[in-house]
Amino acid sequence: MNRKLLSFLEEIKAQGNMSKAAEILFVTQPYISRVIKNAETQFGVRLIDRSSHPIQLTYAGERLLSYLQEENRLRSSLDREMTHLSEFKYGHLTIASNEVLDNSIFNPVLTQFYNKYPKIHAQLLKMTSRDAENRLLSGSLDFFMGQPLRNHKVEYIPIMNFPLVLIVPRYSKLYERGKLWADYSAAKVSQLSGEAFIGTPHDSNYQRMVNNFLNDQGISVEYNVEVPDIHLATTLSENQLGAVITPKHLIEEDKLSDEAKEDLNFIEIPEDVFTSNFGVSYIKTKQNSEPVNDLVDIVTNVVNEVHGNENK
Numbered sequence: 626m627n628r629k630l631l632s633f634l635e636e637i638k639a640q641g642n643m644s645k646a647a648e649i650l651f652v653t654q655p656y657i658s659r660v661i662k663n664a665e666t667q668f669g670v671r672l673i674d675r676s677s678h679p680i681q682l683t684y685a686g687e688r689l690l691s692y693l694q695e696e697n698r699l700r701s702s703l704d705r706e707m708t709h710l711s712e713f714k715y716g717h718l719t720i721a722s723n724e725v726l727d728n729s730i731f732n733p734v735l736t737q738f739y740n741k742y743p744k745i746h747a748q749l750l751k752m753t754s755r756d757a758e759n760r761l762l763s764g765s766l767d768f769f770m771g772q773p774l775r776n777h778k779v780e781y782i783p784i785m786n787f788p789l790v791l792i793v794p795r796y797s798k799l800y801e802r803g804k805l806w807a808d809y810s811a812a813k814v815s816q817l818s819g820e821a822f823i824g825t826p827h828d829s830n831y832q833r834m835v836n837n838f839l840n841d842q843g844i845s846v847e848y849n850v851e852v853p854d855i856h857l858a859t860t861l862s863e864n865q866l867g868a869v870i871t872p873k874h875l876i877e878e879d880k881l882s883d884e885a886k887e888d889l890n891f892i893e894i895p896e897d898v899f900t901s902n903f904g905v906s907y908i909k910t911k912q913n914s915e916p917v918n919d920l921v922d923i924v925t926n927v928v929n930e931v932h933g934n935e936n937k
Contacts, residue, residue, distance in 0.1 A: 630664055631693040631765065633657050634672070634686060639756060641679025664689070698764025717746040718916055721757050723771035723831060729874075730770075733927045734920075742916050751854070754830035761908055768920060769906040772830040783904040784925050786896060787872040791817075792862040793890035799868075800890055805878075807890040814892070815844060821867040822846040823858040831855060831901070835870050838899045863889060870894070872901055903928065 636646035637657075647654040665672050672686035682690060704717065722731075731749065738747065752760070758774045760766035773781050791814065793799045793807070798816045801807050817839070825832045839846060846868070852858050855871055862869040863876075863885060876891060894900075905921050 627693055627696065629660055631690070631697055633660055634682060634690045634693065635760070635763075635765075637661075637673065637680065638682050638690065641681065643673075643680065694763035694765070698762075701764040701767070717748065718767050718920070719748045719750065719765065720768045720770070720920070721750040721752050721760070721766055722769070723752070723754055723757070723829065726770060729931050730924075730927055733931075734923055737923045737927070738916075738920055741919060745916055753826060753828060755828050757906070761906065764908075767907060768917060770924060771903065771906075772834065773902055773904060774906045778909060779906050780909045781904055781906045782921060782925075783902060784928050785903055786900040787874065787903055788896055789870055789894045789899055789901055790873045790876060791892040791894060792859065792869050792871060792876075793892060794862065794865045794868060795888040796865070797868060797890075799892075802887075804890055805886050807892050809892050809894055809898070811842065811898075815842060817844050817846055817868065820846055821849045823861055823867040823869045824848040824851045825855055825858055826851065826853065834901065838870070870899075 632650060633646065636649055637643060640646045640649065643657055644654045647657050650657075661673055668685070668689070670685040671683050672689060674681045674683050674686075735747065735749070738745075750766075754769075754772050754774060757766060757769040757771065758776055758779065761769060761774070761779055762776070773783070791809075797820055799807075799813055824835075827833075827836075849867055850858075850861065852861065855869075856875060858869045859871040859875045861867070862871070863881065865888060873893065878886075878891075881889075905924055907917055907921075
């Protein structure tokens with residue numbers, strides 16, 4: 626029950642909405658309400674301020690969340706140490722990534738990991754870098770694949786930089802007829818000001834990185850659509866809903882029709898101008914478990930093999 630309550634309180638705090646929390650956790654909203662209500666009855670205090678919009682944790686709710694996170698961190702540390710002592714025959718590992726990765730990475734990573742550690746239960750999650758940092762610190766996450774996390778308690782190992790591409794729809798001022806792959810120039814990109822853009826959640830590291838790049842170039846765009854992840858944003862941009870800056874490996878040119886190709890420009894941004902840093906993050910300890918160290922090596926090798934070859 627405590628682990629469920631921890632997850633529910635974390636998501637309610639992050640989302641400010643019980644229905645959104647339920648959707649992310651793949652449970653029903655009445656179930657979350659019932660668990661919260663039972664906990665309020667058990668402790669004799671209100672945990673959620675339902676009168677505020679968005680809803681917030683009360684002071685008691687914040688304190689309970691803090692205790693549950695510490696309890697979970699200690700439990701996770703115990704599990705990791707017992708796994709280490711039992712020579713990794715049993716155990717569990719919680720792994721998260723942001724929206725930049727796709728199945729070309731997950732498939733070989735999990736396959737290679739399970740071939741070596743078949744008795745370790747691995748849970749794979751998708752989340753923003755900010756949520757990943759909070760969960761690493763609370764002990765509810767072991768390993769994160771994505772943009773750098775800037776926290777002195779978190780170990781970050783860089784793996785590679787993903788090249789980025791600006792997708793330009795037909796109605797844009799930048800559009801050049803007859804060129805699927807158009808050349809980059811700062812003067813050309815500066816014309817994006819005022820144009821329709823597709824964004825991802827504003828609190829994600831990727832979206833903040835894109836916003837910082839545009840601001841540095843003196844570009845002010847209009848975000849007319851916000852979607853949950855960069856995969857969907859890329860698809861919608863290819864369907865003429867707006868411009869987007871996306872990792873190059875998410876563009877599947879061979880799946881586009883000839884008509885779609887005629888209505889798009891792809892502008893690859895030089896890596897010395899703008900790129901997406903990618904690496905792995907985990908909590909620093911005196912002795913990291915062998916599965917975590919092996920997972921770092923597996924992710925490094927797979928990413929370099931898959932995307933290193935694509936970038937040649």
